[in-house]
Amino acid sequence: MQAETSMAHQNGATRNLRAMGRSFLTAAWLGWQIESNWTDPFLFAIYSVVKPVSGAAILVVMYGIISGGDFDSPLFAYIFLGNAFYIYVGSVMTGVSWAVLDDREHYKTLKYIFIAPIHAPSYLMGRGVARFLTGTISVIVTIAAGMLFLNLQLDLRAVDWPLFFAALGMGVIMLANLGLLLAGVTLTIANHVWFVGDTVAGALYLFSGAIFPLDVLPVWLRPLGFAMPLTYWLELLRRSLVGDVAQAFPTLAGLSNAQLFAILIGLSLLFGILAFAIYRWCEHAARERGLIDMVTNY
Amino acid sequence: MSDVAAIRTEELTRIYKIRGGKKSDPKELVALKDVDIQVERGELFGLLGPNGAGKTTLIKVLTTLLAPTKGRAYVAGYDVIKDPHEIRSRINMVSGGEASGYGLLTVRENLWMFSQFYGIPSKAANQRIKELLEIVGLGDRLNTKSSDLSSGMRQKMNIVRGFMTDPEILFLDEPTLGLDVGAARDVRNFIRDWMRQEDERTILLTTHYMVEADELCDRVAIINQGKVLACDTPKALKRQLQQVVIFQLQVSPCTVTPGMFDGIQGVRNFNHAHEDGYTTMEFTLEEDDILPAVIHQLAERDIHLLNLDKRQPSLEDVFVHLVGMRMEEVERGETG
Amino acid sequence: MERPADFARPYSPRLFFQTVIARAYPRIIGTQREKSWLFFDVFLPMLAVSAYVFVYRAIGAPETYIGFVVMGGAMTAFWMNILWSMSSQLYWEKEQGNLALYIIAPNSLMAILLGMAFGGLVATTLRAFAIVLFGSLLFKVQFAVTSFLALFGTFTLTMVALYGMGMMFSSLFLLLNREAWHLANLAQEPIYLLSGFYFPLRSLGFWVAASSSLIPLALGMDAMRQLVFLEGPSFGFLNVGIELAILGALSVIFLIGARYLLAYMERLAIREGRLTDSRR
Numbered sequence: 071m072q073a074e075t076s077m078a079h080q081n082g083a084t085r086n087l088r089a090m091g092r093s094f095l096t097a098a099w100l101g102w103q104i105e106s107n108w109t110d111p112f113l114f115a116i117y118s119v120v121k122p123v124s125g126a127a128i129l130v131v132m133y134g135i136i137s138g139g140d141f142d143s144p145l146f147a148y149i150f151l152g153n154a155f156y157i158y159v160g161s162v163m164t165g166v167s168w169a170v171l172d173d174r175e176h177y178k179t180l181k182y183i184f185i186a187p188i189h190a191p192s193y194l195m196g197r198g199v200a201r202f203l204t205g206t207i208s209v210i211v212t213i214a215a216g217m218l219f220l221n222l223q224l225d226l227r228a229v230d231w232p233l234f235f236a237a238l239g240m241g242v243i244m245l246a247n248l249g250l251l252l253a254g255v256t257l258t259i260a261n262h263v264w265f266v267g268d269t270v271a272g273a274l275y276l277f278s279g280a281i282f283p284l285d286v287l288p289v290w291l292r293p294l295g296f297a298m299p300l301t302y303w304l305e306l307l308r309r310s311l312v313g314d315v316a317q318a319f320p321t322l323a324g325l326s327n328a329q330l331f332a333i334l335i336g337l338s339l340l341f342g343i344l345a346f347a348i349y350r351w352c353e354h355a356a357r358e359r360g361l362i363d364m365v366t367n368y
Numbered sequence: 369m370s371d372v373a374a375i376r377t378e379e380l381t382r383i384y385k386i387r388g389g390k391k392s393d394p395k396e397l398v399a400l401k402d403v404d405i406q407v408e409r410g411e412l413f414g415l416l417g418p419n420g421a422g423k424t425t426l427i428k429v430l431t432t433l434l435a436p437t438k439g440r441a442y443v444a445g446y447d448v449i450k451d452p453h454e455i456r457s458r459i460n461m462v463s464g465g466e467a468s469g470y471g472l473l474t475v476r477e478n479l480w481m482f483s484q485f486y487g488i489p490s491k492a493a494n495q496r497i498k499e500l501l502e503i504v505g506l507g508d509r510l511n512t513k514s515s516d517l518s519s520g521m522r523q524k525m526n527i528v529r530g531f532m533t534d535p536e537i538l539f540l541d542e543p544t545l546g547l548d549v550g551a552a553r554d555v556r557n558f559i560r561d562w563m564r565q566e567d568e569r570t571i572l573l574t575t576h577y578m579v580e581a582d583e584l585c586d587r588v589a590i591i592n593q594g595k596v597l598a599c600d601t602p603k604a605l606k607r608q609l610q611q612v613v614i615f616q617l618q619v620s621p622c623t624v625t626p627g628m629f630d631g632i633q634g635v636r637n638f639n640h641a642h643e644d645g646y647t648t649m650e651f652t653l654e655e656d657d658i659l660p661a662v663i664h665q666l667a668e669r670d671i672h673l674l675n676l677d678k679r680q681p682s683l684e685d686v687f688v689h690l691v692g693m694r695m696e697e698v699e700r701g702e703t704g
Numbered sequence: 705m706e707r708p709a710d711f712a713r714p715y716s717p718r719l720f721f722q723t724v725i726a727r728a729y730p731r732i733i734g735t736q737r738e739k740s741w742l743f744f745d746v747f748l749p750m751l752a753v754s755a756y757v758f759v760y761r762a763i764g765a766p767e768t769y770i771g772f773v774v775m776g777g778a779m780t781a782f783w784m785n786i787l788w789s790m791s792s793q794l795y796w797e798k799e800q801g802n803l804a805l806y807i808i809a810p811n812s813l814m815a816i817l818l819g820m821a822f823g824g825l826v827a828t829t830l831r832a833f834a835i836v837l838f839g840s841l842l843f844k845v846q847f848a849v850t851s852f853l854a855l856f857g858t859f860t861l862t863m864v865a866l867y868g869m870g871m872m873f874s875s876l877f878l879l880l881n882r883e884a885w886h887l888a889n890l891a892q893e894p895i896y897l898l899s900g901f902y903f904p905l906r907s908l909g910f911w912v913a914a915s916s917s918l919i920p921l922a923l924g925m926d927a928m929r930q931l932v933f934l935e936g937p938s939f940g941f942l943n944v945g946i947e948l949a950i951l952g953a954l955s956v957i958f959l960i961g962a963r964y965l966l967a968y969m970e971r972l973a974i975r976e977g978r979l980t981d982s983r984r
Contacts, residue, residue: 116890124893128902129759135907136765145763176799259740269744273751281755282762364471364515384977428977431808435975457714457810466801472734484726485809485816487712487719513737529805 086189093188097196101165104172105200114207122157122208123215129153129281130220141221144315148308150222152280154212155307158205159245159274159300164267165201166194166249170256171266174364181363191349194253195246202242224312233327234310237334241303244338251345254352258361280304283319299337302330372445374537374570375407375430379439382425382594399425401594402439407587410567412559414585415574416683418698422594423574424463427541430572431461444536459537462530464523464545471515475506475525478514479532486533493532500528504558520551527555531562540573544580556584576695578683590687592698597690602683609681609689612636613656617649618675619666624649629665634658637688646674652685714810723811727819728826731789735827745781745831750838753777756902757843768935769903771846774839775932776901778832779925782866783895785828787888790870793820794878794969813966817874821867848934855931858944861951862924868958869920875965879972895919900926904939913941920954923947 129149137143174180183193216222249267256266275281277291278300284292295301305322308315309330322330356362380403385394400422407413415423428434429441432452440447446454469478476497483493501507504524514522523546530538540559544552563569575581581588582602589599598605624640624647637652651662656678663673687695712719735741756773794817797803806816839845849855877884896902898912899922905913906926916922927947930936941947972978 113886116886120890121893124897128893128897131897131907132756132759132765132903133763135903136760136763136769149759149762259738259744266744269748269752272755273748275755276751276758282758286758286762382977425977428804431804433804433807433974434977453715453810456808459808461805461808463801463804468801468805470730470734472737473730477729477733481726481729482805482809484722485719485806485811487714487716487722487810489710489712492708492710 089187090189090192093190093192094196096188097169097193098199101169101197101200102203105204117204118207119211122154122212125157126150126153126212126215142223144223144318146220147223147312147315148283148319149281150216150220151213151224151308151311152304154209154216155304156271156275156278156280157208157212158202158242159278159280160268160271161201161205161208162198162242162245162267163249163252163271165198165205166246167252167256167267168201169194169197170253174362178363184357184362190353191250191346194250198246198249223315228313230310230313234307237303237306237310237331240331240334240338241299241307244299244303244334244341247338247342247345250349251341254345254349257356258352258359274298274300277301278304279321283321285319285321297337299334299341302334302337306330306334372409373406373442374409374411374444375405375413375572376442377403377405377426377430377439378441379404380426380429380436380441381438382422382429382434383437398594400429400436403591403594403596405589405596405599407570407572409570411586412563412571412573412584414581414588415572415591416576416578416581416588416687417574417591418576418695420699421576421591423576423591424541425594426591427461427539427572427574431459431539432456458535459539460530460533460535461539461541462527462543464540464542464547466526468526468529469514469522472513474511474513475501475517476510478525479529482529483532488533496532497528500532501525503561504528505554520547523547524551524555527558531558536568537570537572540571542574542576544575544577552580556580559584576699578687578695582683588683590683590690592687592691598686605683605686606681609652609685612652612654612681612689614679614681614685615651615653615659615662616677616679617651617662617666617673618643618646619649620646620672620674622647622669622671629662632658632661632665635662637692639688639694647671652689715812719811720815723809723815724819724822727816728823731820731823732826741831746834746838749777749781749831750835750842753835753839754842757839766935767846768933768939770843771840771933772904772929772939773902774836774843774845775929776925777839778835779921780896780901781828781832781835782825782863783892783899783901783921785824786866786870786873787891789824790821790867791873791877792884792888794874795881795884798878807970813970814871814963817871817962817966820874821871824870825863825867846934847932848936849932851931854944855928858924858927858931858948858951861948861955862920862928865920865951865955865958866924868955868962871962872958872965875962875969879969895921898922904929904941906939906941917950918954920951920958923951927951 133146133149134141137146140146170180173183184190213222213224217224252267252270277287277295277298279295280300284295284301287295302322306327309327325333380400381398382400384397384399386397403422403426405413415426417423425434429436429448430443432443432448432455435449442448443455444458448455469482473481476494479497479501480490480493483497484490488496498507498510501510504527506521506524506528509517509521514525517525523543527543530540543559544555547555559571559573563571573581573585585602587599587601588605590597590605598608621642629635629638629651634654635651635658636654637650639650641648651659653659653662666673684694691698712722753774753776756777757770760769760773794803797806806813840847877887880887898908898916899905899919900908900913900916901921904926905916905922908916913922923942924947926941927944930940930944933939942950
């Protein structure tokens with residue numbers, strides 16, 4: 071009897087895993103079909119070159135007019151790299167949460183997806199894959215532009231690649247979880263901002279030490295920055311790429327790479343659990359309030 | 369009463385160009401072909417045809433939303449291309465299955481907004497909205513957000529939007545699409561009452577429900593593949609079939625083979641459907657005397673007769689007579 | 705079927721006005737109904753503004769720049785409104801089935817567009833004002849307004865030009881169908897950069913700044929910065945009077961362009977049958 075129960079459990083677990091895998095892969099394929107028009111040279115130029123480079127250029131101009139064009143300063147490398155990798159925050163979070171709005175209000179398929187025997191969080195994360203890939207191109211283009219035109223101090227031979235890829239991988243998982251949290255919230259709200267992921271990413275810019283050291287924030291705001299996994303993720307990326315520059319700022323200098331990584335894993339886990347819980351709660355609330363097939367328009 | 373017909377079309381043709389891939393040449397889809405119809409003032413005129421027959425395209429042309437490729441169309445005496453402004457101040461339109469309006473506004477606010485586009489003063493508009501909503505049974509939903517309405521209620525709101533401006537000519541494109549039986553009946557009653565109130569009111573209604581056309585319309589045009597096949601009162605259309613007789617037979621479950629009754633002279637048309645425990649066969653015969661031959665044929669194949677009905681022709685029969693198959697068969701894309 | 709005397713006549717100025725108000729209504733009233741706008745349209749942009757403020761603080765910029773950022777942050781609300789609620793709106797109306805109803809109404813489509821613009825302007829002004837208010841309090845921005853009348857006039861003229869541009873884009877975007885999405889996306893960061901949302905316009909150099917002047921927000925913001933900040937005039941690109949004259953010319957061009965493009969869009973769409981087909 072016990073053996074039968076455990077077998078049933080095992081079967082159930084396998085079924086769940088299969089549903090998750092199927093949901094993720096199908097959604098990744100669908101997302102790619104929707105996003106793949108970036109292979110059009112015009113659209114590639116918009117999303118992977120013009121938008122990210124313009125975003126970086128705003129900061130470059132701001133920095134340039136105040137510093138009198140001192141692009142060799144470590145502060146510039148700090149700002150530029152933080153901003154470049156921050157592109158992932160917007161693209162992955164948008165990729166995951168945008169699927170809710172796009173499927174609900176544009177394709178009007180969200181209701182069919184929710185009644186299908188799929189694993190909804192895996193589906194939504196799958197939809198984010200395409201944006202992650204296009205985001206990667208943007209990051210590379212932005213950094214290349216910095217190196218070519220702005221004397222960004224980045225020596226590819228001196229990069230700590232294992233640390234870089236480990237931090238990047240961990241960060242993407244963490245961002246996908248944050249995207250899921252946002253997708254949950256999106257399920258319960260009207261469509262005010264089309265790119266809710268980008269808007270939230272823009273707001274979190276403030277607390278993540280992406281473009282200025284956390285010391286610049288008022289004392290009462292700093293704890294928020296220290297509580298965000300993004301802060302440690304960006305610091306690890308900077309250290310792996312340009313170790314000296316990152317250490318020029320004292321905020322996190324007291325922590326070793328291993329310590330930073332441990333904090334990143336711990337916080338990612340915590341936010342992951344929180345994200346799933348909030349997503350589940352929001353999904354329940356959306357079903358209860360009949361919002362799964364809402365169309366906003368005003 | 370004005371002498372000018374409410375609607376008139378002359379050889380009206382509309383061809384859509386459908387683009388294929390980047391390299392392939394655009395294909396042409398003939399949505400309307402040489403359509404000639406005339407709708408008099410005060411008429412409730414029906415366009416009956418399967419999905420894709422060209423009904424909505426005709427409404428789009430008449431409501432000035434789409435230009436004809438060839439031919440002419442006049443509404444209230446005005447040319448749809450030359451005088452769209454004259455036409456627009458005299459018409460309104462309701463399309464079934466559409467969620468027009470803004471979800472964040474209440475039913476009253478949505479309707480009030482549309483009333484303003486027609487120049488109705490707010491006080492008069494609110495009064496009309498209240499009255500019409502009462503009539504369609506939405507009186508208690510005046511202040512409900514339209515996103516909170518069921519699809520049937522939203523459709524009723526949409527219907528009120530069309531009638532609220534009291535147009536001279538109203539275009540109803542499948543107004544009962546997606547409504548349950550009760551709601552569809554309410555809508556039909558509402559349309560009938562509205563027509564009764566004033567002699568000059570004109571409605572052009574498209575539908576693919578035979579009963580709706582039969583029950584509501586003064587005259588009906590049967591349309592298929594962009595062509596008008598017949599146009600007359602429902603009674604006259606059905607009368608065309610009075611030289612034939614229609615028998616409906618319930619027989620023991622059997623396999624029907626193509627050409628099974630081809631040997632019997634005088635069988636104009638034959639349809640069948642397999643039901644739970646029996647098969648229904650419908651025969652259109654040139655005269656009553658052919659029935660024994662049919663029954664004999666059945667007996668030879670060991671098919672037992674369970675029930676027999678002789679019935680009056682319906683518009684469905686008229687359609688079958690004209691097109692050679694049922695409307696559902698046309699919609700499924702079966703060849704005649 | 706006589707039309708009651710108190711009804712506005714088809715295509716009359718009175719009906720035009722009535723339509724503008726009616727179409728503005730959902731934007732002014734409807735948008736306030738979902739309270740989440742306070743969070744998404746005020747709180748989150750406020751945080752983004754703060755990030756730019758702290759960048760300036762990190763690199764030791766003078767305090768005048770903080771005021772520039774707060775004002776720029778507030779003005780982004782208008783640009784977002786132009787992109788996502790004006791330019792893309794006719795496309796959305798088509799998808800919802802409303803566009804056909806607007807066209808068959810005995811009315812100028814310009815009235816519908818103006819209504820959308822007016823409604824969007826009022827709703828967005830509320831959001832922008834909230835951002836300026838909170839931003840100023842939070843970062844202790846010092847204002848030195850010399851003439852409220854001049855400021856109000858400049859703001860109004862900027863908005864007329866800006867929303868005129870939005871009205872023109874709405875027809876253009878409808879013609880481009882879903883490609884419009886990409887154009888709206890393209891017009892975010894590059895416009896933030898070229899309009900000088902976060903720094904004085906003249907930092908871009910004369911020729912770039914002069915080209916950016918086609919975007920009404922660039923000159924409008926430059927003029928307003930000169931009018932509200934003590935050191936504003938020393939950061940100005942052109943003299944306020946010249947900037948206002950250019951904005952006036954842009955207003956006329958954009959409004960005429962909007963009218964022409966709208967008529968062109970309607971003609972083309974009626975000919976090709978694109979007005980009522982939803983293309984997902």
